[in-house]
Amino acid sequence: MTVSKTKRHAREALLSQYFFMGFIFATLFSRFPSVQEHYGLSISELSTIPFCMSIGSLLMMPFCGYLAGKFGSKKLSAMGYVYMSLFALLMLLPTNALIYPFCMLYGVFVSLTDIAINANSIIVEKAYKRPIIGLFHALFYVGVGAGAILSIICLTLNVNVAAHFMMVSAISLIQFYIVRTYFLKETPSKKNVPQGFKLLLPKGVLLLIAFIALCGRIIEGSVSDWSTVYMKEIVSLEENIAPVGLLIYASFIAFGRFFGDSIRKRFSEPTILLGCSFLAMLGLGVMIMKTDIYFAVTGLFISGLGLSCLVPIIYSLAGNRKDVSPGTGIAMVNTISGTGFLFGPFVIGMIAEKYNMHVSFIYIFVLSAILFTLSCVLWKKGK
Numbered sequence: 001m002t003v004s005k006t007k008r009h010a011r012e013a014l015l016s017q018y019f020f021m022g023f024i025f026a027t028l029f030s031r032f033p034s035v036q037e038h039y040g041l042s043i044s045e046l047s048t049i050p051f052c053m054s055i056g057s058l059l060m061m062p063f064c065g066y067l068a069g070k071f072g073s074k075k076l077s078a079m080g081y082v083y084m085s086l087f088a089l090l091m092l093l094p095t096n097a098l099i100y101p102f103c104m105l106y107g108v109f110v111s112l113t114d115i116a117i118n119a120n121s122i123i124v125e126k127a128y129k130r131p132i133i134g135l136f137h138a139l140f141y142v143g144v145g146a147g148a149i150l151s152i153i154c155l156t157l158n159v160n161v162a163a164h165f166m167m168v169s170a171i172s173l174i175q176f177y178i179v180r181t182y183f184l185k186e187t188p189s190k191k192n193v194p195q196g197f198k199l200l201l202p203k204g205v206l207l208l209i210a211f212i213a214l215c216g217r218i219i220e221g222s223v224s225d226w227s228t229v230y231m232k233e234i235v236s237l238e239e240n241i242a243p244v245g246l247l248i249y250a251s252f253i254a255f256g257r258f259f260g261d262s263i264r265k266r267f268s269e270p271t272i273l274l275g276c277s278f279l280a281m282l283g284l285g286v287m288i289m290k291t292d293i294y295f296a297v298t299g300l301f302i303s304g305l306g307l308s309c310l311v312p313i314i315y316s317l318a319g320n321r322k323d324v325s326p327g328t329g330i331a332m333v334n335t336i337s338g339t340g341f342l343f344g345p346f347v348i349g350m351i352a353e354k355y356n357m358h359v360s361f362i363y364i365f366v367l368s369a370i371l372f373t374l375s376c377v378l379w380k381k382g383k
Contacts, residue, residue, distance in 0.1 A: 007127040013182035014121055017080075018136045020172045021117065022143025023150075024087055026250065027168045029225050030151035030243040033232060034161040039096050043229075043357075047349020050225055052100045054346070056107025057114075061334050064115040073119035074185040079112035080176050088169030091162035115334065118315050123184045125316070134260030134312040141257065141308075144224070144250035148243040155240035206333065208378055209314055212273065213337035215371035216310045218344035219280060222364050223249060223303065226348055230357045234291050245300055252301040256308025269313050270379040277375040279306025281368040288361050303368075 028035075036046045068076055086106045093099055121136045147168070154164045224246065231237045231245035263272055280303050287299025318333040344367075348360040 007124055007184070009182040010120070010124050010184045011128070011132070013179035014117065014124060014136055015139045016175060016179050017117055018121075018139040019143035019146070020175050021113070022140035022145075022250070023147040024084065024143075024168060024172055025140075025224070026144040026147025026243075026246060027151060027165065028087070028090070030148050030228055030246055031155075031161050031164065032225070032228055033239055033242070034155075035091070038091060038161060039099065041096075042353065044349050044353035047346050047352075048100060049103050050221075051346035051349075052103035053107035053110065056104035057111035058107075059104075060108045060111040064111060064334070067112070068115055068119055072185060073116045073123065074180075074183045076112060077116035077120065077180060077183060079109050079116065080180070081173065083109040083113045084169050084172045084176060087172075088166045091165050111334075120183050122315070127184065131261040131264045131316070133316050134257045134264065134309060137312045137315075138254045138257030138260070138308075141250040141254035145247050145254060148247040148250060151243050152240060152247075155243075205378070205381060206318065207336070208374065208381070209318070210333045210336035212277075212371065212374045212378060213311075213314045213333055215367050215374065216277075216280075216307065216314070217337050219284075219303075219364055219367055219371065220253075220307045220311070222344040222348050222360075223284075223300070223307075225344075226352075226357065226360065227300065229352075230361060231293075231296065234356070234358050235293050235296050237293070245296060248297055249300040249304045252304030253308045256305045257312060260309040260312055263309065264313070264316075269316075270375070270381070272309055272313060274372075274375045274379045276306050276308070276310050277368070277372040279303070280310075281365070281372050282306070284361065284365040284368050288358065288365055291358055 032046065035041070035049070036043075064076075083106070086102075086109060090099075090102070090106070093102060121133050125131065125133050150168075151164070153159075154161075227245040227249055228242045232239055232242040235245075237244070260272075283299045283301070283303025283306055285299070286302060287296055289295050289299075314333065314337075348357075348363065351360040351363055
């Protein structure tokens with residue numbers, strides 16, 4: 001493939017974009033209790049919001065590989081304008097009936113933007129000829145931490161949730177307009193350009209990696225989505241302090257990812273996945289042992305460290321396949337793993353509705369044990 005612009009500018013542009021994607025993510029889920037109160041939703045109804053987003057994302061996922069291969073990641077990244085614009089409208093819907101179709105549409109553009117940005121990061125990593133994708137994903141969680149801090153400030157100052165969302169959306173759109181011109185533009189080779197749409201699924205070891213990604217994304221997404229609610233309802237923190245759980249979790253994921261590229265130089269990727277999955281299981285085990293703030297905080301930072309390198313490694317493996325473009329390879333894995341965001345947060349909401357949020361996190365711990373088992377299988381294959 002050929003690239004334009006400079007790799008340094010592209011790297012800085014992507015770092016900025018990952019930061020703001022995390023910033024938007026944290027803004028939404030830090031204020032989940034406010035969304036619940038605004039629309040008068042139960043826990044199970046609230047859980048349907050990420051569920052519908054995930055349905056839209058999953059329905060779009062089979063097409064992402066085709067679109068990325070045909071148009072390239074830079075052109076596909078233009079979907080980010082819609083993604084950031086729709087975010088601001090979530091709190092302005094006139095009736096509750098519009099929430100769920102709106103969230104499905106939002107999920108479609110989240111999926112397109114996610115594939116485009118991650119595919120472009122693989123292109124930049126190839127241009128640098130050394131591991132750097134972990135740094136991009138670290139900046140995502142730096143953005144999550146910053147978004148959680150801003151949410152705490154807005155809650156403390158009683159800033160209206162709709163005004164909060166519109167402010168973040170406007171800032172993100174301006175930033176995206178500036179940096180998008182610096183993304184690298186790839187020209188896929190002819191053999192990688194899809195001839196008409198067809199559903200692409202991973203095979204062999206890549207299929208195993210896809211199921212590891214599935215468990216990892218359920219765990220990572222569920223803890224991110226529900227940690228604020230957990231800290232409020234189970235740990236009994238005030239609403240304006242509850243996002244501190246997400247802040248701690250995001251901080252240690254970012255910390256782990258800052259050092260992830262150095263770790264990838266020293267150890268094989270299956271070995272790193274095995275270690276990460278063990279830490280994730282350990283952290284969630286600590287978190288559910290007792291329902292006080294000390295165990296919750298300790299569990300969140302250990303699990304954050306454990307999950308830190310998981311996604312960058314998986315995306316690197318998927319995006320470096322020689323027979324498909326980076327966007328197509330990532331989309332193939334995401335076709336399987338994308339169901340993690342579909343079932344994870346929704347099931348947690350259903351369990352919490354019937355029992356409580358503490359029981360929901362026991363379910364997440366069980367998934368972390370499955371993740372560890374699958375990572376052991378991959379590690380043995382790697383040996």
